[in-house]
Amino acid sequence: MTGIPNDLRLAEQFCDAILQVEDRQFPIHRIILCDCSTYFQALFVHQITKDKVFHITLMSPDIMQIIIEFAYTGSVTMTKDNVHELMVAAEMLNIIGIIQACSSFISEHLCLQNCIGIWHFTDICPSYELRCKAFHYIMVHFDRAINFKEYLQLSVHDLTEILGKDELNVKNERTVFDVILCWIAHIPKEREKHMAKLLSQVRLANTSIEYIENNVRTNQLVKLNPECQKIVNDSFKIMSSLTKRIPKPFTSCLSDTRARPRLPNSVIWVSGGKKETHASCDIEVYDHLVDRWISIKDKLRDSRAYHGTVFLDGYVYFVGGSKYMESLDSVVRLDLKTHSWQEMMYMHYRRCHLSVTVLNGFIYALGGLDDSFGLSTVERYCPKTNQWTLIAPMIEGRRSASCATLDGKIYICGGLNRRYSSRTAECYDPETNQWTLIAHMNMSRSQHRVVAYNDQIYAIGGLRNIYPLKCVETYMPKTNTWSMLCPMCIQRRNFCLEVIGDRFYVVGGSNFRSKSYNAEVYDPHTNSWCSISDSKMSYYGMSSCVVSGIPNMIDFSFPRDHLPDS
Numbered sequence: 001m002t003g004i005p006n007d008l009r010l011a012e013q014f015c016d017a018i019l020q021v022e023d024r025q026f027p028i029h030r031i032i033l034c035d036c037s038t039y040f041q042a043l044f045v046h047q048i049t050k051d052k053v054f055h056i057t058l059m060s061p062d063i064m065q066i067i068i069e070f071a072y073t074g075s076v077t078m079t080k081d082n083v084h085e086l087m088v089a090a091e092m093l094n095i096i097g098i099i100q101a102c103s104s105f106i107s108e109h110l111c112l113q114n115c116i117g118i119w120h121f122t123d124i125c126p127s128y129e130l131r132c133k134a135f136h137y138i139m140v141h142f143d144r145a146i147n148f149k150e151y152l153q154l155s156v157h158d159l160t161e162i163l164g165k166d167e168l169n170v171k172n173e174r175t176v177f178d179v180i181l182c183w184i185a186h187i188p189k190e191r192e193k194h195m196a197k198l199l200s201q202v203r204l205a206n207t208s209i210e211y212i213e214n215n216v217r218t219n220q221l222v223k224l225n226p227e228c229q230k231i232v233n234d235s236f237k238i239m240s241s242l243t244k245r246i247p248k249p250f251t252s253c254l255s256d257t258r259a260r261p262r263l264p265n266s267v268i269w270v271s272g273g274k275k276e277t278h279a280s281c282d283i284e285v286y287d288h289l290v291d292r293w294i295s296i297k298d299k300l301r302d303s304r305a306y307h308g309t310v311f312l313d314g315y316v317y318f319v320g321g322s323k324y325m326e327s328l329d330s331v332v333r334l335d336l337k338t339h340s341w342q343e344m345m346y347m348h349y350r351r352c353h354l355s356v357t358v359l360n361g362f363i364y365a366l367g368g369l370d371d372s373f374g375l376s377t378v379e380r381y382c383p384k385t386n387q388w389t390l391i392a393p394m395i396e397g398r399r400s401a402s403c404a405t406l407d408g409k410i411y412i413c414g415g416l417n418r419r420y421s422s423r424t425a426e427c428y429d430p431e432t433n434q435w436t437l438i439a440h441m442n443m444s445r446s447q448h449r450v451v452a453y454n455d456q457i458y459a460i461g462g463l464r465n466i467y468p469l470k471c472v473e474t475y476m477p478k479t480n481t482w483s484m485l486c487p488m489c490i491q492r493r494n495f496c497l498e499v500i501g502d503r504f505y506v507v508g509g510s511n512f513r514s515k516s517y518n519a520e521v522y523d524p525h526t527n528s529w530c531s532i533s534d535s536k537m538s539y540y541g542m543s544s545c546v547v548s549g550i551p552n553m554i555d556f557s558f559p560r561d562h563l564p565d566s
Contacts, residue, residue: 005032006072017044018053019068024061025053026068036071039093059089067095076101080109084121091125103130110137116150120158136551139167140265146179152186156194159183163201166560167553169265171501173203174211184221196227204235205242205259212236234258261289263557266548268498268505269316272304273539279303279323284537285547285556286507286519288500291533292558301332301341305541306494308356310363312383314550317344319365321543322352327371331381336550345386348379355403355412359430366412367398374399374416378428392433395426400494402450404457406477411438411457413475414445421446421465425475439480442473449497451504453524458485460506461492468493468511472522486527489520496544505532510540 008014008029015027033040043054056064063086070076076098078086083102090098106118107130115137122131138145142162145151154162162168163176170176180198184191199222204212212232222228238259268286272279281300286293300318307321307328315333322328327350333342347365354368354375363381365388367374376397379388394412401415401422413425421444426435441459448462448469457475459482461468468491473482488506495509504522519532547556 005029006069009068009072016052018051019064020053020055021057021059021061021064024064026064028068028071033068033071036097037093037095039095058092060085063089067093067098070095070098078102078105084125087127088125099127103127106130107133110134112141112145113148113150115141115145116148116154120153132551136167138162139165140169140549142168143170143175146175146182151179152183154183156191156197160197160201163198166260166263168262170262173207174215176202177216181219181221192221195221196225196231199228199231200257203258203260203262204232205238206261209236209239231258260560260563263553263560264289264500265553266500266546267553267556268496268500268507268544269309269311269547269556270496270507270535270537270542270544271309271318272300272307272321273508273537273542274305275539279305279321279541280537280539282537282539284535286505286535287558288503288505290558290563293533293535294556294558295536296556298334298339301343302330304328304543305539306352306354307543308354308365309543309545310356310358311545311547312358312361312363315383316545316547317363317381318543319356319363320347320351320354320368326350327352327369336547336556337552339555345381345388347381347388348390349375349377351375353399353416355398355401355415357403357405357410359405359408359410364403364410366403366410367394367401367415369399374418391430392428392435394428395435395437396422396424398422400446400463402448402459402462404450404452406452406455406457411450411452411475413441413450413457413459414448414462416446420444421463427477438477439475439482441475442482442484443469443471445469447493449495449506451497451499453499453502453504458504460497460504461488461495461509463493486522486529488522489529489531490518494540494542496542498544498546500546507535507544508537508540508542 012027015029017028017030019026019028030044034044047054066077066086083105087099087102090102110118115134119134119138216222217232235258264287269283271283281303283298283300284293284295303323304318304321308319310317314336317331317333319331320328329347329350331344333344350370351365351368355366357364364378366378367376374397376393378393379390381388396417398412398415401412403410403412410428414422423440423444425438425441427438428435444464445459445462448459450457450459460472461470470488470491472485472487474485475482491511492509496507498505507519519535520529521532522529
């Protein structure tokens with residue numbers, strides 16, 4: 001409600017009550033505040049005053065001023081300094097609109113320094129949505145949030161709840177053990193008695209025997225506590241059983257809590273591809289923490305092959321591709337929270353065998369094949385406006401190329417230029433809207449894949465004219481040079497490649513003679529490849545992306561309750 005009623009309030013005309021907060025009085029119209037809050041409805045009905053002055057306690061005059069302005073105008077002014085006080089007051093007065101506005105404001109300003117404090121704040125001022133968002137933020141960013149001292153104020157109950165969650169995102173369980181020691185050391189006399197309770201939340205069987213022997217068992221709090229010693233011994237038994245039963249990598253796949261893997265913060269999505277003579281609708285997800293592939297219930301709305309896939313702000317976008325030998329200009333996205341599909345704005349060009357990437361919140365579609373013509377055109381998609389915009393074209397036309405982003409720029413390498421695989425590569429700077437040629441690759445490549453990692457660009461596999469490749473090379477922008485690395489285990493073209501943490505995961509594709517079920521992983525620190533669990537999809541021309549940090553990751557992870565028993 002705006003306009004005349006607020007003008008009357010400001011002019012103090014026809015006001016039928018006064019709200020007194022400390023030493024300030026606010027002339028108001030009761031009907032306006034009753035429409036805003038059930039608290040005021042009850043106040044004006046049940047409290048009788050001779051002078052029509054109603055005293056409001058437990059809030060400041062400045063907060064009451066904001067509440068009254070909201071009642072009259074529907075808008076609310078808040079800052080980082082007053083939002084918590086305002087939300088508490090709105091909760092007391094049962095003003096839903098302000099509570100929701102404050103909750104959204106606080107959610108937008110969640111950060112490493114305040115996430116634990118905001119989670120605690122929802123104990124005082126209940127907001128289910130805000131509490132869930134704050135807790136999810138803690139889960140995703142735990143390893144960095146503990147660098148701030150907020151967590152030292154957690155109660156043992158709250159810390160136990162956090163450490164016990166499958167969703168807790170930690171690189172390894174050593175971090176969890178270190179957190180417990182720091183928390184206890186903050187107030188040792190009060191907290192040492194909680195050591196066993198907290199140690200039971202550490203997935204010790206997912207560490208190593210050497211770590212437990214040298215760091216856990218030798219700790220004084222563990223040595224002097226029989227319950228802690230039992231936890232350590234039980235973990236040893238599980239680890240010994242696993243070593244005997246499963247003599248291969250990923251031996252931590254147990255449903256037992258002490259060895260139960262946590263949920264991944266990131267999973268690899270593989271979709272579509274060519275199945276026999278037609279495109280597929282299938283979607284498969286790889287859970288790297290347990291080395292398992294799962295087929296999810298969500299299927300592509302339309303079958304696609306040779307398309308592009310990106311993850312952005314809770315959505316997976318499926319861009320272009322081909323269906324029944326026809327190139328597509330359509331784009332659809334899947335809302336991972338609601339599992340619902342949306343059709344987005346079409347691209348300017350039909351594109352299959354295209355390259356896609358995300359940079360600064362925009363989706364880029366580069367090159368590809370428009371039925372019979374290779375493209376040099378590039379377009380950029382803005383999710384906020386649902387519009388595609390043409391930007392500067394590439395220096396060379398490229399289809400069956402691959403691209404990646406690094407340090408605010410897009411690098412695209414190889415591809416088919418007319419009939420031949422190309423060695424050329426170029427770089428796009430969005431600030432100048434210009435493409436620049438960079439050093440040629442050592443090998444000409446098409447139908448290959450490119451990723452960025454550790455300030456370098458990696459080009460992997462593909463075709464050299466008609467010869468499938470397994471060779472790998474890396475580009476260093478600082479020196480503008482390419483260097484050869486350890487090759488893959490098998491030759492591949494039209495495969496999927498993604499990076500999670502410090503590992504490169506490769507799946508699918510073909511080498512002309514056969515499609516590949518085989519998947520493998522590359523360790524850039526040791527420059528070596530090894531096999532992982534095989535994909536169930538034997539397609540080629542699939543597309544992939546990494547999905548990270550979503551609240552419902554459990555929907556897209558291998559069920560922990562279905563892991564083998566110890």
